[in-house]
Amino acid sequence: MTLKHVFLAALATLAAVTLTAAGPGSGTITGKITYDGTPAKQKPIDMSKEPSCASQHPTPITTETVVTGPGNTLENVVVYISAGAPDEAAPSAPVNFDQKGCQYVPHMLAFQTNQELKISNDDQTSHNIHPLAKINQEWNKSQPPGTPPIIAKYDKAEMIHVKCNIHPWMSGTFAVLKNSHYSVSDKDGNFKLPNLPPGKYTITAWHEPDQEMTQDVEISGSETKTVSFVFKLKPY
C-alpha cells in the first residue's frame, strides 16, 4: 500500500467519523410507534411440509405481518429520513439476512443503497430468496444448505417484499434507504435516529405491507426530539 493510499484511507476514516460520530451540535430524534384499532390476528404457521424446520419450533411460530408489544406498541416499523438529509455512500460493513428455522431473521431489514447484503442459509434445506423488487432489478435465487452466502446490492431506494418460493410462509422486507439515518422499531415500539445535524427533516415511518406516515421535524443544535407515530390497524 502506498503512502497515498494510507493517507486517503485515513482521510476517509476521519470523514466517516465526523459524519457518524456525535459531533457537537448533532440532534437526535426518538419516539415510539403505537397503533390504534385491532391488529390482524397472527396465525400459527404449520411447517409440517418441511420437517427439518418444523422440529425447530416446538410451539409453532406465527406470522409476523403485525408484531405488537404491551401498550399497543408496534414492532418492525422502519423510520427514516425521507427528505432533508443528503444521500450517503454505503458503509463498507455488510448487513446480514439469515434464514433460520424457515424464518427470516430479521423480519424487517433496513440498509442503505449499494450496501452489501449477505444472505445466509442456516437450515438443512434449500431456501429460495425472491425479493419482489419493482424499482430495482428483481432476482430469484435458491440457496442449497451449506453453500456460500448470497451477496447482493440494491442501487435504488425501495421497500422490497422478500419471499421464499419453496416455503411460501416465509416473508420479510428489505428497506433500502438512501442515507444512514434510519431505525427499525424494537419490540417496545422504540426507535432512535441519532447524529442529525441541524436542519429540517421529513421523517417517514413505514409498516408492511404499504402503510406510511410522515412528519416534519426541525433539529437545531444538539437537542433530542420525540416524535410518535400511531398506525391505524384493522383486523382483516
Added chain:
Amino acid sequence: MGKLLAVTIIIIAIASAVPFVMHTWEPPADVSTHGGLIDEQMADTMIEAGVSFLAAQILLGLFIWQFSKPRTDSKVKTFPGGAKGLVIAAIVLVGVEVLALGAFGSKAWAAVYFTPPAADAMPVQVQAGQFAFYFRYPGPDGKFGPLHPEMINEGNQNLFGLDPEHDVESRDDVVTAEMAIPVNKEVHLLMHAKDVSHSFYVPALRIHQDFVPGLDLSLHFTATKVGTYEIVCSQLCGLGHYNMRAYLKVLSQQDFDEWMKKEQAAQ
C-alpha cells in the same frame, strides 16, 4: 461373439425381471377402497408384460446363439410358418391379450372416475400453489366462503384469498397445511390451482390427479387404514417442485374431531 451376445441378452433379461418377481421395490400398501382393482390390474399386466419380455429376449438370444455360428453351407432356412404365423401370433397372443387387459382395466378406472361421490361425503378443498398444498374445511356451516384471488397473501397466511370481513361463510372456514380425514369415511376432494399446474399424488391411496388452473376438478375416495401418508406433487410446477408435499393423516373419527377442534382454535 454371437454366443456371448446371446448369453448376455438372456442374463440381462432374467436379471431385469428378478426385482419385479422378488417384489424388491413395491408401491406403498394400498389403503383405499378402490385401489384393489388397480393393484390387480398391475399384477395382471405384470404377468403379461413379463412373459412377453422374457419370451422375446430369450428367443432373440437363442436365435443369435444358433445362427451366428459361421457356417460353410450356403443354405438359409426359413422360420417354420413364415411371416404369416408370426403376424398371427403378434395379433392373437399379444394384441388381443393386451386389448382384453385394457378392457378389464377400464373397470378399475371407472371405479375412480365414473362414480359419483356419496351424498354424505366429507368435502375438503385442496389448493395447490408454488410450492405447497393447503386444505380448507367448510366449518360448522358446511359452506366454503368464496375465493378472492387478489386477496391472497402468504405473508399473513391468507392462503386462499378469503375475505372474512365481508363473507360470512368464510369466517368459520378451517385452513390447514396438513390434511386430516376420518378413516372409512368418503372424502369429496375439491381441487383448486392457485397458480400453475400441479398434481395430487398419494401413492398409498391410489389417487393421482392433476390440478388445472382455471378449472376446478373433484375426486372422491375413502381411506381404510389409520396412518400418515404423503401427498406429493407430480406435475412439474417450478423450482420447488421436489419439495411440494403435505401429509395426509387418516384418523379415527374421534381423533379427527379433536384435530379439527385444535385447528379451529388456531384460525
Added chain:
Amino acid sequence: MATTLPPPKPELLSLPERRQNGHSGGGQNLVPAGGDLRVTQHYSPPASSSAIWVAIAAICMSFAAFTSALIVRQGSSNDWRHITLPSVLFLSTLLLLASSVTLEVARRRVAAYMGGATADIAPSRLWMYLTLGLGLLFVAGQYAAWLQLRSQGLYLATNPNSSFFYVFTAIHAVHVLGGLAGLLRVIRKLGNASLRRSTLDATAYYWHFMGVLWVYLFLLLWLKI
C-alpha cells in the same frame, strides 16, 4: 427476349410420356439447366407439383391447429367478446379472389404459349403483374384492417377474439407474401425463358390455396361460431 422465341419445333411436341411403367421416374426427366422453355414443359420434374400439395397439407395442418386452438379457447372461458370485422376485409377478400382469377387467366395463357397455340407472351405477363398488384393490395387491405381495429381500441391482447384475429391474419399474410415472392420468381423466369410449367402450376395452386384459406379464415372469424 421471351417474346421473340420462335414457334415450337414440331419434333419437340411429341416427346415420350413422362411417366412410364406405372412408376414415376426421377432424374432422367430433368433437363439441362437453362434449357429451352419449349422443351422444359414436357421434361419438367414433377417434384414441384407434388411438393406443392405436400406444402399445402402442412399449411392446412397448421391452420387446423390454430382452428382447434380457437375453438378450445372460446370454450374455455366466458371472456370471448365477438368483434365486428373491419369492413375493409370484404374488399380485400374480393381482391384476393379476383387475383386468383387473373392468375388463372395468366396461367392458361402461358400454357397456350408453351403449347404453341399462341406466340404472344406479353398479355400473360400483364395478367401476372395484375395478380401481383391485387395480391399486394390484399396485404395492404389487411394492414388497413389492423389499423381499423386499432382505432377501435382492439389490440392483440385486448380479448381472445382480437388475439386470434391478429394471429390468423398475420400468419396468413406471411404466407401470402411468400406467394407473392413465388409470383415474382415466376415473372422473372418467364422473362428469361427458364420457366417450367410445373413451377407455374405449383405457384398458381399455392396462390389459389391462399384464397381458399383466406375465405375459410374469414368465415371462421365472421360467422362467430
Added chain:
Amino acid sequence: MHETAAPAVVHGPPTTFLSKHVFSLDHKVIGLQYYTLALVAVVTGMVLSWLMRIHLGWSSAAIPGLQVLSPNGAPGGVMTPEYYLQLMTMHATIMVFFVLTTAPFAAFGNYFLPIQVGAEDMPFPHFNMMSFWTTFTAFLILVAAFFVPDGPPLSGWTAYAPLSAIGKNAGPGEGTGQVLWAAALGVFCIGQLLGSLNFISTVLDMRTKGMTLARLPVTCWAWFITSCMGLTAFAVLMPATILLILDHVAGTSFFIASGLVLNDQLVPHSGGSTLLWQHLFWFFGHPEVYIAIVPGMGIVTHVLVTNMRRPMLSMKAILYSMWALAFLSYMVYGHHMFVSGMNPFSSLVFSFPTLMITIPSTVVVLIWIGSLYGSKLRINTASLFALGFISMFVSGGVSGFFLAQPSIDIMLHATYFVVGHFHMVMGVAAMFGIFSGTYFWFPKMTGHMMNETIGKIHFWLTFVGTYCIFMPFHYLGWAGNVRRYAAFTDDFLKPLIPVHQFITVAAIFTGAVQLLFIYNLIYSRFRGPAAPANPWEGTSLEWAMPSPPPWNNFGGHDPIVYHDADQYGVKTASGADYIMQNSPEQALGTAEGD
C-alpha cells in the same frame, strides 16, 4: 444393359470452400452437417445428464467447477433446484430435437435417401440447405438460453402452460429463457418442414428408372413415413410455439387462465386454457416419439437384412407396421394426459389405440426375430448394435403395456417408470439405431473403415451400461418415485436414493464409454483403412458407387434398378449370395435349405 445417359443436373459441382463445406447444396454434405450437429448436441446433452445424475445421487455434494459455469445455478458447486430443472429441460430438448430427430432422420436420411432412390440430389437443394441452417440457428437460439441472466427455462421439454406462459414470475428462466426455447422450437419446425418436404418429394418424384415403390429399400420407407409424420407434427407444434411466445411478449391469454396468483400478485391474464397447450403439444409430441424411432427401425432392418444374408420373412409386414405406427401415433396422444384433467371418458378412448400399438410393434419384433432363424448372421459392430436395438426396443416396449392403461397410469404417471420407458424405447433404442447406422455407413460416408475392435468394445460396454442405467428406472417408478424432482426429500423416496446412486455411477461409466466412439470416429476418419465400394456386400444403391461418393452421386448417369433390395441368400452365377439392385443379373434360385 447400358445406363441411361441423361444429363441430370440438379446443381453443379461446388466451386468454393463455402459452397462445398458450408452452404452446400449437396445432400451428402448436408447430411454430414446434420450428423455433426447431432454429435455436438448429444455430447452437450450427455454432459447435462451427468450433472443431473450426480446431483440426484448426491444432492448436497459440490460438483467441482460448476460454480464457475453457473455462479447462480450452482453456488459453491452445489446445484440449486432450479438449475437442476433448467439442465433437465435443456437435456431433454437438445436430445429430442437435435439428436433423436436430426441424427437418424435428417442426417442419415439426407445422406442416403437420394442415393438409395438413385437420384442425384433432392429436388429442392436450396430448401435442403436452408433446412440445415435453420435447424442450426434453432440450436444456437436454444443454447443461447444458457447465457441470458436467468438461464434456460425450467419447465421441462413439455413446457406445460401456464408455468411456461406466465413469464419470469413463475420461476428463474421462465422469462427470456422460455421465449428463446419457444423460438428455437418454432425455427426448428421450419427447418424440419422444409426437410420433410424434400424427403417426400424425393421419394415420390426422384426415383430412378426401375425404382418402383415396391423396390425401395426399407430405410427409404422409414424416412418417408417419418417425413409424413414430421410434416403434420411440426406443422402443429409451430402454431403452439407462436401462441406461447405471444402469451409472453404480447400479453395475450391463450394458455393462461383467470385468477392465477404468483408471489401474492394477481397474474394480469385471463380466460386462457391450460389444457390447450397440452393438446397441441402432445398432438405433436407423440408423433415426435415415432419420428425418433421409425428411422431407427428402418436402419436396423436394413443393417440386419444385410448381415443376416437372407431376406426378411416379410418386408411388407414391417412396412405396414411402420405405417400403422405412424397412423396410430396421431390417435394416441391423449395417453400422456390420462390424469391431466381431461374428460375421463377420453382417457379410455385414447387407451385402446395406444394398446393397439403393441400389435404393429410386436409384428416388427417377431419378424426380426423370426428372420434371424436360419440366417447366416454376421457379427460386426453394426449388426451388434442392430441386435441390441431389438433387445432395447422390446424392453422399452413392454412397459408400454402398463402406461397405456389409464387405471395403471394412476400409479405410474409422472414416475421414473415413464422415464425408463421412453429412455429405453426412444432414447437408447434410437441411439442404437444411430450407432448401427454409423458403423454400417461410415465407410461409405468417409471412404474409411471404422475400427471394429474399438467398435465392439464400445457396443459391449454401452449395451450393459444402458441396461444398468435404465432398467432400475422402472423399479424406481414402480415404487412411486416421482420424476423431475431435484432431490428426494420425501419419506417414501429416501430409501430409493441408493438406486439413484447406482444409476449415476452407471451413467457416468456409460457416458465415458462414448468417448471411445468419438475417438473411433475421428481416428478412423483419418487413419482408417480405405473402404471398398461395398464392404458389407449390400444390395442397395449406396453400395453401387465409390466410397465416398462423388458430388453428383452416380457420376452423371442414372442407375437402372432391376430388383428390390432384399436379394440376399440367392444363388447366382458368380457365386455371390446377393444381387445388387442395379444388376440385371437374375437369381438362379434361392439358397434356401430345408
